[in-house]
Structures are given as structure tokens and as C-alpha cells.
Amino acid sequence: MDDVIIRNLTLESPLDCFPQWDPTDGDQGNWNSEYDTAVVHGSTHVWLDHNTFTDGEHPDSEAPTHFGMLYQQHDGELDIVRGANYVTASWNVFTEHDKTILIGNSDSESTAVGDQGRLKATFHHNLFDGLVERAPRVRFGQVDVYNNHFVAKAGYVYSLGIGKESQLVAEHNAFTLAKGVSPATVLKKWSEAPLTAAHNVVNGVRTDLIAVHNAEIPAETLRSGAGWTPTLRTAVHPARSIPFLVEHGAGAGRIR
Numbered sequence: 708m709d710d711v712i713i714r715n716l717t718l719e720s721p722l723d724c725f726p727q728w729d730p731t732d733g734d735q736g737n738w739n740s741e742y743d744t745a746v747v748h749g750s751t752h753v754w755l756d757h758n759t760f761t762d763g764e765h766p767d768s769e770a771p772t773h774f775g776m777l778y779q780q781h782d783g784e785l786d787i788v789r790g791a792n793y794v795t796a797s798w799n800v801f802t803e804h805d806k807t808i809l810i811g812n813s814d815s816e817s818t819a820v821g822d823q824g825r826l827k828a829t830f831h832h833n834l835f836d837g838l839v840e841r842a843p844r845v846r847f848g849q850v851d852v853y854n855n856h857f858v859a860k861a862g863y864v865y866s867l868g869i870g871k872e873s874q875l876v877a878e879h880n881a882f883t884l885a886k887g888v889s890p891a892t893v894l895k896k897w898s899e900a901p902l903t904a905a906h907n908v909v910n911g912v913r914t915d916l917i918a919v920h921n922a923e924i925p926a927e928t929l930r931s932g933a934g935w936t937p938t939l940r941t942a943v944h945p946a947r948s949i950p951f952l953v954e955h956g957a958g959a960g961r962i963r
Contacts (some may be wrong), residue, residue, distance in 0.1 A: 708750040715756075717959045719763035720744045720781045720804065728774065738779040745784070747791040751819075759800045759959040760784040765838070766803045768862070771901035779805060783841070787828055787848075788812045790821030794795040794828040800958035805839040811846025814871045814898070822847040823872065829939065830855055832949075834957045835866065843874050844868030844897070852877040854944050856895070856953040860883045865895035867902075874933045877916070881910045883947040890914050896900040903933040908946040 723740035730736040744760055746754050762781060770778050784801055785808045787794050801807055811826050812817050826848030834915040835842040836858040843850065845868060857866050857880065867877055882893060888908045893916050894902075921928050944952060956963070 708843060709752050711750055711753045713745070713753070713755045713758060715758065715959050715962055717759045717761065718744050719761055719783060720765075720909075721725050721775050722765050723780045723782070724781055726778065726780055729746060732954070735775060737776050738773070740780050740782040743783040743786050745786075747787045747794050749789045750794075751792045753791070755785070755794075755796045755799060757798045757800070757859075757946045757957070757959060761800075761802050767805045769802060783809050784804060785810065787843075788822075788828060790825045792825040794824045795947055796810050796828070796830045796833060798832045798953075798957045798961070800834045800836065801842065802834070803837040805836070807838050807841045808843035809841055810848050810850060811870065811873075814846065819847065826850075829937070831940070832953055832957060834858070834953045838863070838866070840864040840866075840895070841868060844870060844895075845873040846870040847872045849874045849933075849935055850876070851878045851940070852948075853937070853940060854952075855880045855948050856880045856950050859888045860890055861885065864892070865909075866893050868895045868897055869902055869929065871898040871900065873898070873900045874935055875900075876933050876935070876937055877889070877902065877904045878906050879943055879946045879949070880907045881946050882907065882914075883950065884910060889919075889923060890916065891920045894920045894929060896927040896929055899930075901930040901932045902933060905930065906946055913946075924950070957959050
């Protein structure tokens with residue numbers, strides 16, 4: 708499918724009534740759910756604009772724990788997979804969710820056929836509020852993340868995941884971190900892949916996200932320089948202005 712616009716909708720994450728326990732997922736095992744809120748699967752030229760993604764009446768923060776792990780009944784809010792290409796998410800609100808956005812769903816060459824050279828995506832002027840992780844987590848794609856506002860609260864793990872053969876550019880973003888949340892945790896390394904992270908601010912202060920990550924987490928050293936320069940951006944605003952702009956412009960019902 709080509710040329711798709713999804714605009715001005717409030718989307719509530721579906722609830723999996725029977726999540727599966729996987730004892731091999733991570734060091735402690737984990738609960739995994741089946742259903743995503745929205746999936747871009749093999750499509751090209753897709754624009755998601757001014758939508759609100761929410762867990763509605765069933766936020767992860769109110770879920771119980773079983774076997775020592777959160778009883779996770781939600782999967783992703785937005786996944787971009789299976790050779791999808793040229794996807795833009797702009798002026799959306801993603802709120803109170805765990806596994807938020809996944810770009811490329813596998814490291815396996817047999818599963819990821821068609822992903823290499825594709826999965827190009829842009830995220831700008833979105834609000835990522837109260838999320839745990841994956842905003843986004845990237846495999847393979849050239850992904851441009853600029854002019855977004857990330858608000859980290861209790862339970863936060865990371866925002867930007869660097870995965871297999873990813874080429875992530877994260878610039879001119881604003882991060883508002885709660886007390887006790889280190890800027891070093893904004894980036895999470897899953898695989899060896901370089902990224903560009905420049906002109907970002909953390910709690911109003913210009914911060915080199917790669918440098919603070921490498922200083923605090925030397926076992927997961929990140930390399931700077933994604934190897935490409937985004938050319939399809941619209942207006943780029945100073946990072947310090949982003950919290951105000953996004954607060955007053957992002958989400959369903961705010962198209963001007």
C-alpha cells in the first residue's frame with residue numbers, strides 16, 4: 708500500500724486478555740502481548756499526523772505483576788516493519804505506555820528480509836510522555852528524530868534504542884527528566900551501530916547525549932556519526948522551544 712494518511716484520531720491500545728509468559732525473554736523472563744495499536748507493514752509513504760496514542764482505561768502503570776514482572780497486556784503503540792518505507796510521524800502524542808515504537812521487528816536475516824535499505828522514517832514535533840522504552844527502538848532504518856519532547860517519569864528505562872544496522876539521527880530534541888533519571892539512560896545500545904545526536908537539551912541544558920552515555924555506561928560505548936544527513940525536514944525549531952510548541956500543538960483535535 709502506498710500514500711496513506713492517518714490523521715486526527717485518538718487510538719486506544721488493544722488489551723490482550725491472554726498474554727504469554729516467555730521465560731527466555733531477558734534475564735528474568737517476561738510477559739508478551741500480541742496486539743499493536745497501529746502497524747505500518749510493508750507500506751510506503753505513510754503519514755501519521757496529530758493523533759493521540761493512549762492506553763486509555765488500562766494503563767501499564769496499574770497492571771499487576773506475576774512471576775516478578777509486569778503483567779503486560781499491551782504490545783506496541785506504533786510499529787514500522789516488514790520493509791515499510793518513508794514513514795513520517797508528526798505532531799502526535801504517545802503517552803503512558805511501555806513498548807512504544809518498534810522499527811524493524813527482528814535481527815534475524817531470515818525474518819528481516821526486505822528491511823535493509825528500507826525502514827526510513829521521520830519523527831518530529833511529537834510528545835512522548837510517561838513512556839518506559841522504545842521511542843523509538845530502531846533496526847536497519849535511517850531514522851530522523853528531531854524537534855520532539857520526551858518527558859521521562861517514574862519507571863522510565865530509555866527513549867532511543869540503537870539496534871542492528873540502524874542509522875539514527877536525533878537532533879534538536881528536548882528531554883524533561885524527572886529527578887533521579889540520568890541523561891545517560893536516554894540512549895540504549897542493543898547492537899553496534901553509529902548514531903548522530905546533536906543540539907539536544909535535557910531539562911533546558913544543552914547536552915551531548917552520546918558523551919554522557921559513554922561516560923556513565925562505558926560497557927555500552929556508542930559511536931558518533933550516523934553516516935547520513937537528513938534532507939526531508941520541514942521547519943526545524945530550537946530545542947528549548949519544543950516543550951511549548953508540542954504542548955500546544957500535538958495530538959488529536961489540534962490541527963490548525
